[in-house]
Amino acid sequence: MSKFLDVLAHIFLPNRCMFCKHPVEYDKLICEGCRKDAPLTDLSKCLICGKSECHCQNYFRYLFTPFYYEMGADTAIRELKFNNNIQNAKNLAICMVNCIKATPVAKTVDIIVPAPLYKDDLKKRGFNQAYQLGLEVSKLIEKPICKDVLIKIKKTKKQHDLFASERYKNVEGAFGIENKNAIIGKTILLIDDVFTTGSTMNCCAKTLLEAGAKEIICLVAAKTRYIVN
Numbered sequence: 001m002s003k004f005l006d007v008l009a010h011i012f013l014p015n016r017c018m019f020c021k022h023p024v025e026y027d028k029l030i031c032e033g034c035r036k037d038a039p040l041t042d043l044s045k046c047l048i049c050g051k052s053e054c055h056c057q058n059y060f061r062y063l064f065t066p067f068y069y070e071m072g073a074d075t076a077i078r079e080l081k082f083n084n085n086i087q088n089a090k091n092l093a094i095c096m097v098n099c100i101k102a103t104p105v106a107k108t109v110d111i112i113v114p115a116p117l118y119k120d121d122l123k124k125r126g127f128n129q130a131y132q133l134g135l136e137v138s139k140l141i142e143k144p145i146c147k148d149v150l151i152k153i154k155k156t157k158k159q160h161d162l163f164a165s166e167r168y169k170n171v172e173g174a175f176g177i178e179n180k181n182a183i184i185g186k187t188i189l190l191i192d193d194v195f196t197t198g199s200t201m202n203c204c205a206k207t208l209l210e211a212g213a214k215e216i217i218c219l220v221a222a223k224t225r226y227i228v229n
Contacts, residue, residue, distance in 0.1 A: 009114045015027075015028065017029075017030050017031035017034055018030060018072075018074025018079070018087075018088050018091045018092070019031070019034040019038070019071075019073065019074040019075060019076055020033070020034050020072060020075070021208040026201065029091045029094060029095070030072075034072050035122040037071055037072070038067065038071070038072065038073070039067050039068040039069075039070045039071045039072070039073055039222075039225075040066065040067060040068075041065055041066060041067060041068060041223065043064070043099065045082060046063075047063050047064075047065060047195075047223055048063060048198060050059070058198060058201075058202055058205070059202050059205035059206040059216060060190065060201060060202070060205040060216040060217065060218045061208055061215050061217060062105055062217045062218065063101065063195065063198075063201075063218045063220070063223075063225045064096070064100050064103075064105075064217070064218065064219045064220075065096070065195060065219070065220045065221065065222055066092075066095040066096055066098065066099050066221070066222075067095065067221065067222040067223075068222060068223060068224070068225045069151075069194055069196075069222040069223060069224045069225070073221070073222045074222065076088050076091070076092060076127075076221075077092070077193050077194060077221055077222055080092070080129050080132065080133075080193070081125075081129045081193060084126070084127070086091055086132060089129070089132040089133050089135070089136050089138050091222045092133060092136075093133055093136030093137045093139075093140060094140065095221075096133065096137060096219055096220070096221060097137055097140045098151065099140055099219070100141075100169060100219060101141070101215075105217055106141060108141070108187045108215070108217075109141065109143050109187055109188075109189045109212075109217065110186040110188065111143060111144050111145070111146050111182070111183070111186050111188055111189070112134045112137060112138050112141075112143055112144065112145040112146070112188070112189045112190045112191060113134070113145070113146050113149055113150050113183070113188050113189070113191070113192065113204075113208065114130035114131040114133070114134040114145070114147065114150075114190075114192070115130040115191065115192040115200060115201070115204055116128065116130070116150050116151050116152040116175070117130075117152060118152040118155050118156070118174075119152075120155065120184060129193045130191050130192045130193055131147060131190075131191075132195060133191050133221060134191035137189070137191060137219065141205070146179070146182050146183070147157075148178055149177060149178055149179050149183055150175060150176075150177060150178075150180070150204060150207065150208060151175065151176050151177070151178050151184050152174055152175055152176075153174065153175065154173060154174040156170050156171055156174050157170050159171070159196065159197075159199065159200065160196075164196075164197045164199075167196075167197050167199035167200075168197075168199040168203070170199070170203065171199055171200050171203045172204075174203060175203055175204055175207040176206060176207065176213075177208070177211040180212060181209050183208060183211055183212060183213045184212035184213070185210075185212065185213075185214050186213055186214055187213075187214050187215045187216075187217065188208055188213050188214075188215070188216050188217070188221070189217050189218075189219055190204055190205060190208070190216050190217065190218050191219055191220070192218070192220045192221075193220060193221045193222070194220060194221065194222055194223070194224070195218070195220040195222070195223040195224070196223075196224045201218050201220075204216075205218070
């Protein structure tokens with residue numbers, strides 16, 4: 001019945017490639033052309049330092065992401081973030097979960113926490129793209145999502161307007177915890193849309209750990225390939 005409804009919906013509202021928006025089959029996420037050119041990450045190496053044996057110093061233990069932020073993946077995320085394309089949250093979440101479902105890490109997750117927006121930014125945009133991604137990931141891996149545990153308590157400058165060396169200072173002290181009991185002793189899957197220098201995720205992870213979380217695993221829709229200083 002579910003497959004029949006999907007096909008029926010496709011007749012009236014054709015499914016589209018989340019990268020280029022061209023029509024695709026009802027059960028496809030990406031068209032054949034974009035699939036061949038998809039900027040897939042190499043999960044056998046650290047996605048931050050690029051080395052097989054990583055010695056990065058971060059407050060989170062792992063970083064998982066299916067795509068680099070380029071060649072269509074960036075378009076899909078911008079469509080979600082700025083054009084309210086919620087369908088892309090569902091599609092991206094499937095790709096995100098595929099990164100971790102075959103690893104032992106997926107079984108250790110207790111709860112999902114989205115990177116928060118400042119209240120004024122949330123009001124202006126109308127939704128938090130990290131929460132939308134986390135909500136879809138939650139359905140797929142059957143783990144609860146905690147929306148109002150990690151909060152942003154300080155207005156910050158836009159990270160993309162800053163040099164890499166300025167980004168951590170910009171978000172330092174910008175996050176807080178509302179319900180500490182929800183995270184004490186828990187392994188947390190921290191969700192966001194894009195990972196650039198890691199400043200935001202590190203500050204979020206540090207805040208969660210200081211509040212009693214056991215371990216932080218980061219899962220994002222895409223990562224920039226190079227850090228611009």
